[in-house]
Amino acid sequence: MKVRVTVNGVAHEREVEPRLLLSDFLRHEIGLTGTHVGCEHGVCGACTILWDGEPARACLAFAVQAEGHDIRTVESLAPAPGQLNALQQAFQDSHALQCGYCTPGILMTMTAFLAENPKPSEEEVRHALSGNLCRCTGYQHIVDAVLLAAERGA
Amino acid sequence: MKPAPFDWQAPETVEAALALKSVHGDGARFIAGGQSLVPAMNFRVAQPGVLIDLSRVAGLDSLAWSPDGSLRIGAMVRYRAIERDAEVARHLPLILEALAEVAHPQIRTRGTLGGNLCHADPASEMPAVMLALQARMEVRGPGGTRILPAADFFLGPLTTALAEDEMLAAIMVPPLPAGAGTAFLELARRRGDYAMMGVAAVLRRDGAGRCAEARLAFCSAGPTPMAAPGAAALLVGTALAAADIAAAAEAAKAEIEPMGSVQASPAYQRHLAGVLAARALTLAAERAA
Amino acid sequence: MTHSFGKPLTRNEDPRLLRGEALFVDDVELPGLLHVAFLRSPHAHARLLSVDLTAARARSGVIAAYAAEDLGDYWKPGPLLVPPPPVPGMVFHQCCQVPLVKDKARHVGEPVAMVVAESRYIAEDALADIVVEWEVLDAVGDLEAALQPGSPLVHDHLGVNVAARVHQHRGDYTAAAKAAALVVKRRFTYDRGASIPMETRGVVAQWDPRADRLTVWDTTQAPVVIRNGLAAMLGLSERQVRVVAPNIGGGFGPKMMMFYPEEVLVPWAAMRLGRPVKWIEDRLEHFFATTHERSQIHDAEIALDASGRILGVKDVFLHDNGAYDPYGLTLPLNSQCTLLGCYLVPAYDSVFTAVFTNRTLVTPYRGAGRQHGVFVMERLLDIAARELGLDRNEIRRRNFIPADAFPYDQGVIYQDFSRLSYDSGNYAPILEKALDAIGYDRFVQETQPKARAEGRALGIGVVCYVEGTGIGPYEGAKIQVQGSGKVSLATGIGSQGQGHATAFAQVVAEQLGVDIRDVEVTTGDTDQFYWGVGTFASRGAVVAGSATHEAAKVVRQKILKTAARHFECAEEDLVLADGKVHVVGVPDHSITLGALAGLANPMRGAVTPGTEPGLEATSYFGPAGGATASGAHAMIVEVDPLTLRPTILDYVVVHDCGTVINPLILAGQIQGGVAQGIGNAFFEQLHWDEQGQLMNASLADYLLPTALDVPRMRLDHTVTPSPLNPLGVKGAGEAGAIPVGALFAQALEDALDLPAKGIEILEMPLSPSRLWEITNGG
């Protein structure tokens, strides 16, 4: 069936099977491979995208459900090609990623979180992060990066 | 972990949704937030031939207060909308306290209370909370609407009283008695996980400060959300002193039937039920005016 | 000269990862790409009677389906990766994994058939079309049951489930025990866990008939070895195969296992079908098909004199191999060797039996058997200290190998087949720093008694460990100054997030005076660098880092020589900095490295005999032996006395990994290791039922710690450079993870005052439920 989804401000129209997961639609239909897939059962958070501004799991939605909705992925964050936004920059500065596989989902979660809570405490950051698993970092530098971004007014 | 094929239907009225369900019967499933159904489909443990999307059905996503103070939550109201509702926070803090333990914001963006209750996972927080709040389920079917108390809605693990051609349309939560204190506590392995044990407590004092009414309901404590009426009855008439609460908590342990999981043995779950019940009752007692 | 070596520089690899531009294996899209799904054994142990693929092949969108017999001669058991070491009298039975089950399935999830289709969705649909007849056999998972007569046999032809038996000893333990004032004997168990990288495994293969070449993108930690093996299996020469390990979403060891059946089958199918083929493991498959680690049972004893000095240690242990043993004895040998820890153990008698079970294979995962050794030794010391009335830190101090005893020969054979010898170390200051940082005395004298009086259960733990790192045989590096002035560096190892592109760039920058952002590092592409072994055993920084250093020194010489000719001056008069060379005192008069690279590759004239064109060098490094890192972890934990849920209040790591290339990256490695250690100690456990079915094969039920479960850690270092490599570095990849089990056990016992109640923690992992059972007599 036909589906029209706006991704990062661009409208995409595709003929898809109803069962196509939104994560696969983003990655393999329109080629936005920045959204990662780590579990396909909603736990790891690697596939987190913004759905009408709210963080959601792309692996737990069908592309057809996104019809008419505004989807944002990690590719939308940088202000211009080759640049980093303030949150991304704080991640680099704090060494908040190792393999980087979890990172896009965490960036999207934290983008929504900081919009709602621009000056969070460490405890609040940790709570907000708890729906994203990272196997490499032990989270400490991620927490530092989010706090740094908040301090810089990201 | 890709779902098996299915047909997609997106009706715009309750009647159309019910008609589709009547036609396709067992092979069709409603999809609300999809946060339980889609993982099951990705694992291929659920393979419905037809999905009936409720997200475009008019009227299911509203949250409305009646003049008598009762709250009607449409089956498609997302968790996030409930969480963000200041009135819910003021009048039914028990819901918020428990919702904070349900999964993570990314799941709550899409998940719905209706879907959660229809999923009827005995480990889930909300069915126990609805039991404690004495909520009623507004069920729509081809023959019209029927109302079921929460206690009659949950029949077993992943099993509700909904007939094959029925749907849940709304949840009606009566107002709490004036001055009631509530508390929800759980112990999960990690934040956002289903609890190893959870308990919702509602307490009301009379003018003399004695317990006039008590309700206790547990999750992860049996095949359905489990009320503990015997333990609650022990509290009525007491001053809600530590010893009264301890006795009730101990009694509650005998009223549940925890089944155990890879995370917790039944004996540990029962022990936790006592510990958490005592703590939740203590909190609720402090909060009861 | 700009110094970058030793600085906490941010990483070169980050911007692309942060923008979602970095390439992972599943990001590879090719025209005509086909997708694979595997039918896997639902049984832990079952004879395969028949496989019928007719219906699957007939499904629309299915291109091919294969069972074992369709593979013909290509069906072969995998290679033995690590042959057993030369220990006299040892027993070893080689039984390696097979591409598809032919006679019987030996663990749940073993691949039985492969479907290739136009999409993964269709491939999965077709799995349901396959009809398999099984004769289900009794399965064995318990290590002791597997050794009983009459146990089901994992490999019938062996007649037993013994995979190996190795006895190593030094000194006379029997005499030591006789002379001892105290002998402590206990049974310790450590159960299974898994590495669970956030990216699962995956393979994409493309055969290009015009170039006559095969390209394989693989989530492997050892691309060169995969290339060589694939070439041999497929009848190609090595130059015809290119293996690319692009960005890898975490490995931690299991992506070093070779060859996984899927790795063997996907390239074969791509060649046979003439279309590119992709297989991406899903999370469910991952739980069964990617290797696990950790099950061991130790019956250990320690003999001490009255002052707490160790006279000897005896250990008899069982090691769970799972169904096959391609990794040889690496894990149990690591356990056997690491048990000796930081201590003088005059008599050591250790024998292990590696056991085949009907479970997923066991291969190294971060720590790789070291956890077990550390757990046993540290627990024995804790118990001995208690029985002797000694402080737990004092017993450790009394037994440390003294700083002047290095290099110290432990007298046993290590996983790299050489004698276990510690290159350098100084353990006492590490422990003192850790005690200081955690505030040990104050905690014991004030905090804990006060908390207890308030009914709070606070405890402290302090443990020490060593980590054998940086073993051989070798790695190489090739450095080239590009016409652009940038410097390229290629090595044969893969990277799964360790920051090689930055750390190695720092090594290059230090020699060549360039900005690290101008060093372009390629790891994991066999077309860029031909030789190598792989990323394991915390060896990347040590071995490939040293090779990089050697190559950089040669390139530096070439730069200076070329520049000296250009400026007509002596090399000693040249300064190499900021990507340019100038004559001392005349910074305005300089030449860029790019221009020099051009001069070194003249278009006319002749290159002087005996010299080579370009500013380029390739070097190899093979250490004489492993570099032994060491450290101590300390933590303060509070336990809810009723629910037994712990909360870590403070966590300190003091670590000595020799010279530090990049403290920021090192901190990340340690923090990540500790997080995995915490998972292993208190969250992660694979649960099996009697039939050998895994009961928690999902991320909802196999619990990786979250940001709320891992505390803020405070790190400190001491530096004892390794004499075995030019940089003085030691590996740091596993240090965070190794001692956490022992630490949890000690701290939880302390918090709940268990010894006073006659209760000891002798097992890992724990959980609130298990802890409740232990403390309630379970």
Ligand SMILES: Cc1cc2nc3c(=O)[nH]c(=O)nc-3n(C[C@H](O)[C@H](O)[C@H](O)COP(=O)(O)OP(=O)(O)OC[C@H]3O[C@@H](n4cnc5c(N)ncnc54)[C@H](O)[C@@H]3O)c2cc1C
């Ligand atoms: C990572 C993760 C963690 C989670 N943790 C928790 C947790 O801690 N506690 C918890 O309680 N839940 C948890 N959940 C589940 C979550 O709460 C789900 O959102 C909820 O259980 C189902 O709601 P839904 O709207 O997504 O329903 P869906 O998944 O769409 O539907 C669930 C079931 O209900 C049926 N259904 C839905 N709506 C109706 C209707 N109106 N009438 C009849 N049938 C209907 C569907 O057919 C389906 O069978 C978690 C989920 C995930 C992915």
Ligand code: FES
């Ligand atoms: S892939 Fe969606 S949450 Fe893991």
Ligand code: FES
């Ligand atoms: S950086 Fe590897 S999973 Fe987070």
